[in-house]
Amino acid sequence: MKTVHKILPSCTIDDIHMMAKTIYGEARGEITKNIHFLKKLKDENALFIHIQGLVAVGNIIYNRFKKQTWFGKTLSEVCVKPFQFSCWNANDPNRRKVENLKIDSDFFQLCLYVAEGVVNQKWDDITKGADHYHAVWLTPHPRWAKPECITNVIGQHVFYNISEIRGML
Numbered sequence: 001m002k003t004v005h006k007i008l009p010s011c012t013i014d015d016i017h018m019m020a021k022t023i024y025g026e027a028r029g030e031i032t033k034n035i036h037f038l039k040k041l042k043d044e045n046a047l048f049i050h051i052q053g054l055v056a057v058g059n060i061i062y063n064r065f066k067k068q069t070w071f072g073k074t075l076s077e078v079c080v081k082p083f084q085f086s087c088w089n090a091n092d093p094n095r096r097k098v099e100n101l102k103i104d105s106d107f108f109q110l111c112l113y114v115a116e117g118v119v120n121q122k123w124d125d126i127t128k129g130a131d132h133y134h135a136v137w138l139t140p141h142p143r144w145a146k147p148e149c150i151t152n153v154i155g156q157h158v159f160y161n162i163s164e165i166r167g168m169l
Contacts, residue, residue, distance in 0.1 A: 011119055015075035017103070019061050019119070020111040022079040025087025025098035027057040028107060030155040035106045051114060052126060053155035058118035059127040060159070061085075067131070067163065075119075127152050130159035 030053020031038070041047045048055070064071035064078045072078035080088050087094040101108050117123060127133070128151040134142055136156050149160040 011075055016112065016115050016119065018076040018079045019058065019115040020108060021098050021101055022061060022085050022087060023054050023057050023114055024101055024107060024111040025094045026085055027053045027155075027157075028111075030054055030057075030157075031110070035110060038110065039106060048123065051110070053157065054111060054114045055118060055123055056127050056130075056152075056154045056157060056159065057133070058114050059125045060130055060133055062118050063125065063127070063129060063131050069163075071131070126154060127159040129161045131163050132160040133157045 031050065033050045038047060038050055041050075061075060061078055064084075065075050071084070072081050079085055083089065086092050087098050089095065103109075103112075130151045132142075132144060132149075134145060134157065136153065136158055144162050145158070145160060146162070149162045150158060151161050152159045
């Protein structure tokens with residue numbers, strides 16, 4: 001049996017930076033340890049335990065990018081698609097934090113590490129192919145949040161793969 005691989009467009013450094021900023025805006029609260037503690041960790045497995053929430057948001061962005069559909073054709077398009085990642089919504093308080101994030105800050109560097117790791121497939125997709133998520137505390141749940149589409153719960157987020165049900169693949 002012959003395997004067919006979908007060829008993806010390349011990612012620019014600007015795309016990776018946009019992905020890192022989106023990860024920061026959406027999941028910085030998922031970091032389970034002090035950033036200075038994380039910088040000292042040498043064991044990749046130990047570090048991964050503390051950044052799973054960041055990786056999961058990165059997985060969503062990358063999963064949407066891989067589909068090459070209405071989600072966007074570049075990582076940057078996926079990230080800033082209106083009303084998809086709330087940190088880019090004009091009225092979201094996180095937008096100012098994301099826009100003011102310095103690229104030499106420890107937080108940005110950690111999110112950049114995660115973005116690069118996700119794109120280079122350093123880790124398995126811990127969302128199991130999810131293309132949507134929401135915070136566990138969000139009520140009411142979005143209309144698209146169907147229990148049969150849940151793929152995982154990681155940190156403070158519930159992950160869903162709704163594209164297959166909607167026939168978006």
